[in-house]
Amino acid sequence: MDSEPAGGGVDGDDRGDAEGGGDGTDAPVAVELDGVTKRYGETAAVDDVSLRVREGEFFTLVGPSGCGKTTTLRLIAGFEEPTTGAVRFGGESVAGVPPEDRDVGVVFQSYALFPHMTVGENVAYGLNFADPPEGTTRDERVAELLELVDLPDAADRDPESLSGGQQQRIAMARALAPGPDVLLLDEPMSALDARLRERLRAQVKRIQSELGITTIYVTHDQEEALAVSDRVAVMNDGTPEQVAPPRTVYREPATRFVAKFVGDNNTFAGRVVDATADGELAVDVDGGDETLRVAVGSDEEGQDATATRSPDVGDRIDFCVRPEHLRVASADEVADETAVPAGENTLRATVASAEFLGETTRVTLDWGDRELLVRAVDPLDGAVTVGFDPADAHVIEVEKQ
Amino acid sequence: MTEADGDRAGRVSRLREGVESRALTALAVLTSAALVVAFYYPTATVLVEAVVVDGAVTLGVFAELLTDPFYFGEIARLFAGDSPIAVARALLSPDRRLGIVGFTAYQAVLSTVASVALGLPAAYLLARFEFPGRKTLRSLTIVPFVLPSIMVAVGFVATFGENGTLNAALTGIGLPLVDLMFTLEAVVIAHAFYNAPLVARVTTAAWESVDASAVETARSLGAGPVRAFVDVVAPQVYPAVLTGAALTFVFTFGTFPIVLALGGFQLATIEVFVYRLVRDLSYAEAAALAVVELAISLGVLLAYLRYEARNATSTRGARPLPRRSLVPSAPTLRELLPRAGLVAYVVVAGVVFLAPIASMVLASVTGGDGALTLDHYRFLIDRQQTGAAFQVRPWPAIRNSLAFATAATLLALPMGVVVAVLTTRRYRGRTLVDAAAMAPLAVSGIIVGLGLLRGLVFGVEIAGWRIAASGAVAIVVAHAVAGYPFVVRTVSPGLSGLDRSLVESARALGASRARVIRDVELPLVWPAVVAGAAFAFAVSIGEFTSTVVLATGADAYTMPVAIERFIGRRLGPATAMGVVLLVVTGLSFVVIERLGGEHRGL
Incomplete structure (x- = not known):
């Protein structure tokens, strides 16, 4: 099998870096992982990972539990040493450097505030080992940090008297107090409720851009990852499947896994039966007798890598269409053939179930033996017609024949 | 700050870090050295006797x-x-x-059965019922651990002896006298006194950690109360009962002071016989017998640990089962029956647990004619003033006990904390370190005492230097070795229960490993450290086995040794001495109770 990531994947990103583009910045590399593998016995928790995080970047590792994202973070922090490969800070290997000498700030999911110290003592703890910035005293530095996280009066309080969200902010202040080069956040919000999470992530983002500190953030929540990051690494089975800005990850997923993991999606597999000169493919979709048209090389960024490896007739391809790009109408509405514009793909399906989400309804359709996800505003029932613009389809992987 | 300043600060901090990171290593090396000198080397010299006769291995x-x-x-x-x-x-x-070995195993099995039978109802009472004083009673289950066994033996003599309180009570209600002294029954009851609270303690902990929602799920699925107990509660409690039983077997298999005082040589267990062989200077036979004892104890422990490893469950109840009131809510059979059973149990438990202590105190203030008197205490004072040099005098015994216990605690505490730190971290070979550090719990005190006596006390020649320690130093060392596993056992759970990210946060903030122990870990487990110290102190105060070997001939006798010497001649002074010992150990228990267990950091 000759399957390759189609675009915006790890390979593509590395190529971008070499050209000085890719992540859209020329800032120097702050943290680099070079072929890093971490094995526990037989299983590799992190498998040959190469990543570069630039100075001042908000970089997020996102993936399902067990994908190796936390282990990657712990390798950077120095709590674990790689089995093979190198971790570099500012170009220098940190192999064997203990965590206390790496100039990193870490915030854990449990916050890990020292329960036998006051909030102020917690924030000041790192200043035992690093001087506060010039012209600042220890106490001023603590006050400054508490101000930064909007808890100016908390210094004398007992950590356990604070709410979860407040504890999270103190943990953040404590990690930042010694002025670390890199801030590492390990699922810092997963113990909080959804509303609070949204508010806090905005605050974390604000603090990060105010300080301009290189930040590596670990989360299993893809929505959170898209909301705060400059770039996202989507991890699966110990390897990043795609490293790209949030928009690219959402619009041009590099692999089937990324397409499924980030947001709702409809993925299709099939065989190219025809290719026109203007880059439109006709694809016989597996599991049915429909032929769908898919436009190649017309993605928004205008740099769809699939175009460079243009699928030929006979190749197998995977492609996806976001639910919001599927137009759906009840079957009788389309009888006059005006509801679906000319040139669009048309599918016939029936409503299987619907979840009312407030602003929209997420509807699951039965399409032959397969399922389709669509968004609808009005309630739907029975037989429906689904249409989509070939340009809204994104080719994920091409398998050359 | 200029660059040069920064460099200098960096160098200073690196120097300090270097010292700190080596501090942990240095302490680990010192602890290992202490263990080798105080335990492994002496034990090895004795065990070698078993296989080397006249210079040839056999x-x-x-x-x-x-x-x-x-x-x-x-x-x-x-x-x-x-x-x-x-x-x-x-x-x-x-x-x-049965032979000596067979009898030892036989009485250990009987003692285990008795301890489980006496411990389970207590666990049921403590885990399932709410009543005033429940928490106090629960923490009192730790008392037997810190009670000196020789004192318990005195209490049992005062209760079950010919002129004991039991016979006095029987005479009072016109029943014939019984003589339980020097019988298997007395030994088994005394062992139950010690070990039933242990069974109750571990079982209660397991019972309390059963999640109420698991039981409620079973009930909602159609299981009745009994069925839910059998299917859900029992499987979670049963491993704890087995833990208690396995430990009881091992403890009672290696029993010494109880059998020596209550059974005499006619009911000798292996340990008593090892002691006798040592006194007769048959070291080879004593060592061989001790090896056999060690092999059986370790075999049982190992079998149990393998079982435990295979069946380990780490579920911790989010919500414990609700406790019921001791007062029945309705006069139904289901309400009354368990409570009536508990009342009967409390009477039996009172006789077993309270009577010996009460009898000892009573006997210490009762004269031969049955009238209240302070004669026995006066005897102690007289003996102190007029006693001959070869006689056991009370004050040196008290002074020695306190001095040895203080010194042994000061030695055991750092050793225990270091071992606890080393064994709570995960690395390859950790189990081995754990086992090596815990071995003193499994080896007979007689062997350790004998090894120290013939090595350290009689002197060893190392590279032309003759190194010899006094009996007192050897006793302190032996007590520290006996006591430090208890420090490890109280400190370890606290350390391993700490959120790992607390340590990692401190590391990321710039603290070295040793600094994290000082700043974060020890302050958070401080109560456990203090409790461990109190344990070590109490163990030293009550230690009899190796002390009696090492105190032979020397004037380094302690309170338990003094009691043993009195008990053979007259019970009165022994009970008076026992009361003094009770007060001292009682005080260390108060320290454990105040600072240990459920209380939080300072």
């Missing part, structure tokens, strides 16, 4: 031991080559011979 001593019916009873015939069927038939016959 298993002859073992062969003789294994085939001697005096030690192995009918089983010895098996080792001697008799057919297993004949041996089995002999074992089933009424006039079977």
